[in-house]
Amino acid sequence: QQPVQSPQAVILREGEDAVINCSSSKALYSVHWYRQKHGEAPVFLMILLKGGEQKGHEKISASFNEKKQQSSLYLTASQLSYSGTYFCGTEMGGNNRLAFGKGNQVVVIP
Amino acid sequence: EADIYQTPRYLVIGTGKKITLECSQTMGHDKMYWYQQDPGMELHLIHYSYGVNSTEKGDLSSESTVSRIRTEHFPLTLESARPSHTSQYLCASSESGDSPLHFGNGTRLTVT
Secondary structure (H helix, E strand, O other): OOOEEEOOEEEEEOOOOEEEEEEOOOOOOEEEEEEEOOOOOOEEEEEEEOOOOEEEOOOOEEEEEOOOOEEEEEEOOOOHHHOEEEEEEEEOOOOOOOEEOOOEEEEEEO | OOOEEEEOOEEEEOOOOOEEEEEEEOOOOOEEEEEEEOOOOOEEEEEEEEEOOEEEEOOOOOOOEEOOOEOOEOOEEEOOOOHHHOEEEEEEEEOOOOOOOEEOOOEEEEEO
């Protein structure tokens, strides 16, 4: 079951904040976040685990609401380098078999 | 930094040809994956492996096959390529469950 990501696209100016979301209809074990720039491989940002543990970059902020099966990624004081497509991957069993959403396209302009 | 390599980077081939996409990682990861991604679209899991001699189909049906004879090597084979196979194929590996996926740079396949 693929997660649903929203909004589909975000345009923001350098220094502004944005929130992108990922939701699932199934009970989740973990949520992964990756960023992919055009023509490049997805790059790992964050893992959020059931129970509250998080693994990832210190400058990336995210949350995981287990009751609602929703995760949010917070882009704070955005930089030009934040531009790209953000994919969330969800899995239910702790086996790292991720189902990815359609992505949130983020464009940061000067 | 992750070390996972895919070759070729680009491949244009005619219908009916047999092709093998190579994927190798030097991190000793047990888990490896193949994802298919059309331009601007989501990634779909087509194969995964939990270790040597372990391979399973993913969520998206695929006519490709994979093998895992060595920990570091996870090649994907198409016996007879068709235009519908045109896509980008991304290989990934992870240390264990709850670990990040490390992606290769992908193979962009075009079947004419």
